[in-house]
Amino acid sequence: MAQQLSDKRMKEIFGVDVFMGDVFANESMKDHTTLRIGGPADIYVMTKNMLSLKNLLIALKDEGIPVMPVGGGSNLLVSDEGIQGAVISTGILNHIETIEESVDEVRLFVEAGAPLQKLVNLAKAQGYRGIEGLAGIPGFMGGALWGNAGSFGQEIGDIVESVTVIDIRGNVFSIDRDNLGFGYRRSTMPEGMIVLSANVRLKKDDPREVAKRVGDFLQEKLRKQPISQFSAGCVFKNPPGAHAGRLIDEAGCKGMRRGDVEVSSLHANFFVNRGSGMASDFLGLMEEVRGRVSKAFGVELEPEIKIVGRFGSAANR
Ligand SMILES: Cc1cc2nc3c(=O)[nH]c(=O)nc-3n(C[C@H](O)[C@H](O)[C@H](O)COP(=O)(O)OP(=O)(O)OC[C@H]3O[C@@H](n4cnc5c(N)ncnc54)[C@H](O)[C@@H]3O)c2cc1C
Structure with a gap:
């Protein structure tokens, strides 16, 4: 049975002085995955800000408690016995902001908890080209980056300039695209790192053209995939040269x-x-x-x- 831990109890358990967020013990992962399968996480945390996340990670490390980041839970099969340690959701960090704009390009700052479709919809509305093929993919930016989500010949890694991460010691640093090892449904994001945000670059295009491509890709997915049923997307990777x-x-x-x-x-x-x-x-x-x-x-x-x-x-x- 899920149980929300009070701030006082958090302080007792982890010695975290500054913490803002929601923490649940024995939280069913069924409620946090698109497959609706999975036993309880020992602890499920939604931090409200960076300082809380940092303090919590340091405290969890000191206690030897393993940490697993989670996004939209749309690519996960969670064991019936659940997850040992702390599952950390970045869902509250979901801001998207324009960093710089020129006549033909735009650079955006996207937080890890922003739904991928929030970015696709923004690109569609503004006429930014490069991620139309990602239309309809559920989940958040952090999860998309971790697995280099893609479709119709486009991948999220294609538009990334750099990613900001936090490690289990609470150190925050930036990793350039060249060091992220994006490949087919994978990155070489170091184990234990939590993605906080990414800087991405998109080309400007005619908004009507972008919207049409987004619409076409979405229609094709609706036709070919069981969107209305509980799933985690494709179960297996495509082997070389085959589907x-x-x-x-x-x-x-x-x-x-x-x-x-x-x-x-x-x-x-x-x-x-x-x-x-x-x-x-x-x-x-x-x-x-x-x-x-x-x-x-x-x-x-x-x-x-x-x-x-x-x-x-x-x-x-
Ligand atoms: C109907 C449907 C259609 C789909 N279609 C596609 C498709 O066309 N193409 C495609 O590539 N995928 C597809 N998927 C799979 C899935 O949506 C993507 O892989 C998505 O990018 C996963 O994001 P998420 O936030 O849900 O990640 P999660 O499932 O929550 O996590 C996936 C992995 O990323 C890690 N992770 C999550 N957040 C972070 C973070 N902030 N920092 C570090 N690591 C993190 C997790 O620990 C886990 O290992 C589909 C899924 C469904 C249900």
Whole structure:
């Protein structure tokens, strides 16, 4: 049962003098993931400002409590046993601001908790080109940067100049794009760092053209993806030269089911939770699908979703 900790209790536990935010013990991760799957986080924190985040990180480190940042929870499979330590949401840091503008370019400061679609919508309204393909991707800027979210040939890393992060010791510093190692659905963001913000650069274009492209991409997604069902997006990465969804489909996996988790019949690389799905069902289905694709095509699919929590050897974080 989730329980909100009082400021007094926070001070007792962590010795944090200056802290503004909401802290919950045993908070169900079902309520913080688009899959609606996952056991409780020992502690779930929403900090209201940077100083509180910094103080909290220092205190958690001193106590030896592990930390995991979370954004919109739209790329996560959380264990049924939950997450050990503190899950930290940057959702309150969601500001977007123009830093500099020229005739044909704009530079923006985007905080980690800003929904990716807030940025896409701003670009659409102002006629900024470069992220139309990201239309419809849920989640926040921090999560998008961590996994270099992308679609229709565009990736968030393409527009990044630098990212500001905080480490578990509370040190804040900036990392240039060249040192972020953006690749297909990945960055080399150091483990344990929390992204605070990014500086991005976009080209100016005709707002009507940008809006049309955003609209077209969105329509295509609505047509091809089970948007109205609980999912975490694509389960597997596309192997070189192939589409994971097509391989899964051709291996005869559409509609396969474990408990309440099902391979979508609309898009085979989306597994949907029909209501009471469990992480164990999801993992079991992933293994079965991987096995079938491996047998049919000799291709070993790799997860795109982040599997987190108390999974033992299956966890990748
Ligand atoms: C319907 C649907 C469609 C989707 N379509 C796409 C698509 O087209 N393309 C695509 O790339 N993805 C897609 N996704 C997956 C997902 O939306 C993206 O990967 C998204 O960018 C994840 O952001 P998030 O904030 O939800 O991250 P989360 O799921 O919260 O976290 C993902 C990872 O990022 C880390 N993280 C989060 N915030 C921070 C931070 N501030 N600092 C450091 N690390 C952080 C987490 O620890 C975790 O490891 C889709 C998902 C759904 C449900």
